[in-house]
Amino acid sequence: MATLNQWAFIGMFIAVAWLLPVAPLVISWIFRPRRANAIKLQTYECGVETVGDTWVQFKVQYYIYGLIFLVFDIEVVFLFPWALAFNQLSLFGLAAGLLFVFFLSDALLYAWRKNALEWA
Amino acid sequence: METCINIISTFASCMVQSGTQPGLALFLQFLVGVILVASFPLVLVIILIWGERKIAARVQDRLGPNRVGPWGLFQNIADALKLITKEDITPAGADRVIFNAAPIIAMLAVILMWAVIPFSPVNVGVDLDLGVLYIIAVGSVGTLAIMMAGWASNNKYALLGAFRVTAQLVSYEVPMVMALLVPVLLASSMSLQQISYAQLGMWFIVVAPVAAFIFYVANLAETGRAPFDLIEAESELVAGYNIEYSGMKFGLFMATEFLHAFTANLLFTVLFLGSWSGPWATEVPFLGFVWLMLKTFVVYIPSLVLRATVPRVRIDQMMAFNWKFLVPLSILNLVVMATLVKVCQVAGIAPDAASASDFAANLPQAIILLLGNVAMVLVTLQVLRNAGRRERLKMEALMADTDRDALPAPAAHS
Amino acid sequence: MLEINLPLIVFAIFAVLAIGGALGVVGSRNLIHGALYLIVSLFGGAGLFVMLSAPFLAAVQVLVYIGAIAILIIFAVMLTRGMAQTKEVVNRQWWLSAILALVLLAVIGIAVVMPVWGPNGSNVVNLQVAETTAGVAELGIALVDGNQYVLPFEIASLLLTAAMIGAIVVARDD
Numbered sequence A: 001m002a003t004l005n006q007w008a009f010i011g012m013f014i015a016v017a018w019l020l021p022v023a024p025l026v027i028s029w030i031f032r033p034r035r036a037n038a039i040k041l042q043t044y045e046c047g048v049e050t051v052g053d054t055w056v057q058f059k060v061q062y063y064i065y066g067l068i069f070l071v072f073d074i075e076v077v078f079l080f081p082w083a084l085a086f087n088q089l090s091l092f093g094l095a096a097g098l099l100f101v102f103f104l105s106d107a108l109l110y111a112w113r114k115n116a117l118e119w120a
Numbered sequence B: 001m002e003t004c005i006n007i008i009s010t011f012a013s014c015m016v017q018s019g020t021q022p023g024l025a026l027f028l029q030f031l032v033g034v035i036l037v038a039s040f041p042l043v044l045v046i047i048l049i050w051g052e053r054k055i056a057a058r059v060q061d062r063l064g065p066n067r068v069g070p071w072g073l074f075q076n077i078a079d080a081l082k083l084i085t086k087e088d089i090t091p092a093g094a095d096r097v098i099f100n101a102a103p104i105i106a107m108l109a110v111i112l113m114w115a116v117i118p119f120s121p122v123n124v125g126v127d128l129d130l131g132v133l134y135i136i137a138v139g140s141v142g143t144l145a146i147m148m149a150g151w152a153s154n155n156k157y158a159l160l161g162a163f164r165v166t167a168q169l170v171s172y173e174v175p176m177v178m179a180l181l182v183p184v185l186l187a188s189s190m191s192l193q194q195i196s197y198a199q200l201g202m203w204f205i206v207v208a209p210v211a212a213f214i215f216y217v218a219n220l221a222e223t224g225r226a227p228f229d230l231i232e233a234e235s236e237l238v239a240g241y242n243i244e245y246s247g248m249k250f251g252l253f254m255a256t257e258f259l260h261a262f263t264a265n266l267l268f269t270v271l272f273l274g275s276w277s278g279p280w281a282t283e284v285p286f287l288g289f290v291w292l293m294l295k296t297f298v299v300y301i302p303s304l305v306l307r308a309t310v311p312r313v314r315i316d317q318m319m320a321f322n323w324k325f326l327v328p329l330s331i332l333n334l335v336v337m338a339t340l341v342k343v344c345q346v347a348g349i350a351p352d353a354a355s356a357s358d359f360a361a362n363l364p365q366a367i368i369l370l371l372g373n374v375a376m377v378l379v380t381l382q383v384l385r386n387a388g389r390r391e392r393l394k395m396e397a398l399m400a401d402t403d404r405d406a407l408p409a410p411a412a413h414s
Numbered sequence C: 001m002l003e004i005n006l007p008l009i010v011f012a013i014f015a016v017l018a019i020g021g022a023l024g025v026v027g028s029r030n031l032i033h034g035a036l037y038l039i040v041s042l043f044g045g046a047g048l049f050v051m052l053s054a055p056f057l058a059a060v061q062v063l064v065y066i067g068a069i070a071i072l073i074i075f076a077v078m079l080t081r082g083m084a085q086t087k088e089v090v091n092r093q094w095w096l097s098a099i100l101a102l103v104l105l106a107v108i109g110i111a112v113v114m115p116v117w118g119p120n121g122s123n124v125v126n127l128q129v130a131e132t133t134a135g136v137a138e139l140g141i142a143l144v145d146g147n148q149y150v151l152p153f154e155i156a157s158l159l160l161t162a163a164m165i166g167a168i169v170v171a172r173d174d
Helices: A002-017 A019-031 A060-084 A091-113 B011-017 B022-059 B075-084 B096-116 B131-152 B156-187 B192-198 B209-222 B247-272 B285-309 B315-347 B359-401 C006-027 C031-051 C055-079 C094-113 C132-143 C150-171
Strands: none
Touching: A002 A019, A002 B022, A002 B096, A019 B022, A019 B075, A019 B096, A019 B247, A060 A091, A060 B156, A060 B315, A060 C055, A060 C132, A060 C150, A091 B315, A091 C150, B022 B075, B022 B096, B022 B247, B022 B285, B075 B247, B096 B131, B096 B247, B131 B156, B131 B192, B131 B247, B131 C031, B131 C055, B156 B192, B156 B209, B156 B247, B156 B315, B156 C055, B192 B247, B209 B247, B209 B285, B209 B315, B209 B359, B247 B285, B315 B359, C006 C031, C031 C055, C055 C132
C-alpha cells in the first residue's frame, strides 16, 4: 500500500503541475493583443519566402543514432536491477553482468568500425 | 510514532491527532506537498535567470540588468509581464494542437523531476523507490516535447533544429544513464533519499569521480548548455526548434531551459555531492536544505561561467565526443567500479549497513575506489594522447600531399 | 456490483487513454499524429502497470517506449519521403487486418472470461501484492542467478547486439 501511496502522490503531482505552465498561458491569452494578418502568420525564414514542403525526407544517420540509443536504453533497463541487487550478488553474478556489458561493447565497437558513429 | 516536529512531513499525523479523518488528512498532506514542491521551481527560475544574466554580463565586462529594482532584481518580473502582454503568433501552417501542447509538456517534464528530490533528511515530495529511473523516464519526455515543437511549427529551421537536438539528447542520455548506475550500485538503492543517506559517510564524488565527471558533462549536453548549446544555434539554425514561438509560449521554453539546467545541477549534488548532508543536517532538517542549495550553486555557477566563456562545438565533433569518448569511458567506468566494489566486499573492507554513515569505516573502500579511478583517468589520457598524435600525423601527411586549398572540407551540415 | 471508488476512476482514466490512443493510432492518416497517439496509449499502459503494483514496468514503459521507441518511430517516419502526411489510403487490406484484430480480441476475451487461469480451472486468482523495491532487487538477483535466468539474460544481450548490427547493415550503403 505504501508504494501505491507514493504513486498517488506522483499522480496528484501531474494533475497539479500541468496547471503551472498553463496558468501564464491563460493569463497571456486574456491580456495579449490579437492583430494577426497573413504576412505575420507566414513561416519565418529570415524574410525569404518558403520553398517547398517542410516535412521532407531526413538522412538515415538520425535513425542510426536513435537505434544505438535504443539498444543501450534497453541494456540499462536490465542493468538497473543488477546494480540494485549488487551487494547480494555472488562473483558469478558479477561476471554475468560484466559479460552482458561486454557483448554490448562489442556492438558499439562494430558500429564504430563500420563508421556508423560518424555524423556525415 | 511520528510527532508534530516538522510541519510539512508530519502534517497528516498532526491532523489525525487533532481528529481529522486519516484518508482526508493524507490527501491534504499530499496536496500541500504537491503545491509546495511544484511551485518552488517557478519562483526559483526568476532568480536563476537574473543570476545568469548578471554573471554572463560580468564575464563579458558589462553591467547586466541594473534598472528595474535594486541591482536589477525585478528585471525578470518586468520581462515576464512584457511576455504576457505580447501578441502570440501561431504560424498559418502549424499543427495547432501539438504546437500549443509542446511548451506545456516541456515545462511539465522538468517540474515533475522535483517530485522525488530530497530537500532535507525529512522533506521530500515523495521518496519513490524507483527515483533514479523515474528521473530518467521523465527527462526523456522533455526530448519528446522538443520534437513536437519542431515538427508542429512547419518550419524547416525548426524541424532541422529539433532533429539535431533530439539526436544530441538521446546520444548524451547513454553515458548519463551509464554513469547513474554507479551511485545506484554504491548505495544499493534507486531512491534518491536512500542515496543521500548512503553518502553520510563518504560523498560519491570521492569514490566515483569519473562517474561524476561523465554525469556532469552529459548533463551540460542534456540541458543544452555551452559548449553543447546547439539547441539555440542562432548562427546556423536561426534559433532552432523554438523559432516560430512567440509571447509566453517562447517564455515557457526559455524558463524550462534555465530550470532544467539548475535541476540537473541539483541532481548532480544529490547523487554525488552528498545531497543535503553537512554539519547538523540530520538534527536540523532545514539546514539540510541550506546545504543542498549551497552545494548546488557551487556547481551551478561554474556552469554559468563556462557558458559565458567557451565557444560552441560543431555537431559532428559533439557526436564524436559522445560516442567515441564518453560512452566507452562510461562502460569502462561501470566495469571497473563494479569489479572494485565486489573486490572490497569479498575482502571484507566494505562498510556494512550499520557503519555506512561512519567516515572511518568508509575510508578503506574509498581509497581503493579512488585509486581505481585515478588509474582509469591515466589510462584514458594516454589513449587520448595516442589518438591525438595519430590524428595529427594523418593531417600532416595530408597537408604534405595536397595543396592547402584542396583539403577536404569540414563535414557538411545537413 | 461495481462500486464507484477512486481506484476505479483512475483505472477508467488510464483505460480510456490506452484504448483512445490506440484508436487514434489506427485512425489517423498523419503518421506523426499516429506516433503521438501511440505515446498516449503507452502512457495509459504505464498507468495501468502502476495500478497493478508493477511500477518498475511502468518506468521501463515510459523510459523505453515513450523515451526511445517513440522517438525512433518519428525518425523513421521522417526517413520516408512524403509519407508523413499522405491523404489517401495506400493499403487496401484494412478489412483483413480488421478481421484479424477481431479474432485476436475474441481469443483474449475468451482467455479472460473462461475459467482457465486459477488452480483447478477456476477463474479465481489469488494475487499477492509484492513490495516493489524488493521486487526489483529480486529481479536483479534472479537475472544473474545460475539456476534461474542467467542464460536468457545473456541471450538478451546477444539479441540486442545482433539487432544493432543488423540495423547498421541494413541502413548503411557500404
